[in-house]
Amino acid sequence: MRIALLPTLILLAFSPLAHSQTPTPTMPPAAAPAADPSKPLATVNGKEIPALYGELVKREMAQGQPDSPELDARVRESLINLELLSRAATDKGLDKDPRLAAALDIRRKDQLAKAYLEDYIKAHPVTDAEVQAAYDKAKAGPIEPEYRARHILVSTEAEAKKVIADLGKKAKFETLAKKMSKDPGSAKNGGALDWADRRAFVPEFSEALASLKKGETTQTPVKTQFGYHVIRLDDTRQPKLPELNAVRDEIVKQLQQQRVRDAVTAARANAKVE
Structure with missing residues (x-):
């Protein structure tokens, strides 16, 4: 443990x-x-x-x-x-401080809870059959497509509308991104984002991206917590599911997390919480 x-x-x-400050070789x-x-x-x-x-x-x-x-x-x-x-x-007398006593009690209970969960996982180990079943389920289900997109992030809706208007006048997306985008990670690359599925983006961005066809650009500003985006979808691809051996450890961790949830659910089932 x-x-x-x-x-x-x-x-x-x-x-x-x-x-x-200075180690003394002759006097370790x-x-x-x-x-x-x-x-x-x-x-x-x-x-x-x-x-x-x-x-x-x-x-x-x-x-x-x-x-x-x-x-x-x-x-x-x-x-x-x-x-x-x-x-x-x-x-x-500092040990009599109620806040310190509470902090120590929480630390003790935290360690006990971790010890219990480790013991629970050890008593309910993830089997090869479970790993295979989880892999087969993922393989049989739909695989989220990945998107290759570009975006220009600005502070105001008016700026985003101007970007869209300039694109309508044949301005290059990459040039505008380098000049106007406030996303430092992608602006220098012409607004280019890495390949990713929709789960990598905030919901508003994700929905707008999924509505585009290859080569299309959003015609209205997309508002998120970061500001206003103009998005262009460059390409999509259907990723291949990795071989089982490549994702075995990840699957085991996911199944162990489920074990933890099971342990918590079982503990709460018999508890009287008011």
């Missing part, structure tokens, strides 16, 4: 290792003692820090880095700082 620990920057800031940071599950990682004012704490924090702090004495030392120093500062907070 993986337990997520939010990085606490203040701990690293107070760590002696964090203040080392002292490594923490080798982790022994039966022994504490450190003892602070008589309070033992379990080695398990070090394992959990080390997993988060590593961020893909290889194991090293320096990392062990950072983990140990961070946990010592954590113990000292949390004790100082308790001595000051």
Whole structure:
């Protein structure tokens, strides 16, 4: 079970290792003692820090880095700082703050919920038959076409109408896009957008795009949350469904997400919520 620990920057800031500006080859940071599950990682004012704490924090702090004495030392120093500062907070009565107590309770319940869901997924693993069935269902169903379009994004309806009028006077779409479009990602390419199906666009843009035939341009401005668009459909294509092996991991993730929804539904079914 993986337990997520939010990085606490203040701990690293107070760590002696964090203040080392220039590494000294002949004086490397002292490594923490080798982790022994039966022994504490450190003892602070008589309070033992379990080695398990070090394992959990080390997993988060590593961020893909290889194991090293320096990392062990950072983990140990961070946990010592954590113990000292949390004790100082308790001595000051900060642990009695209702908001802090609520935050700690939410964090605890969040970890428990994650542990339960991991256990549920492990107890209800996705089978090869389910993966194949999901793939076959997608293969048998309609596949959303992909569109290759261009657009010009402007701030006002009046500007969009002027663009449409200029296009009617044989102005080049690509030239107007480079000159007038406020979409920096596509303007430099003459308004060209990557191949995508309708789900990649906001609803208003998607509906306008789907209404066009190849080579057509919208004759009225298309208003979205970004401004006003003039859209031209350059081409469409029917994508091929990838081979099962290429999408197996994605299908497994989707089915695991369904497992999570099933677990939540089952939990709520027997709950009294007022």
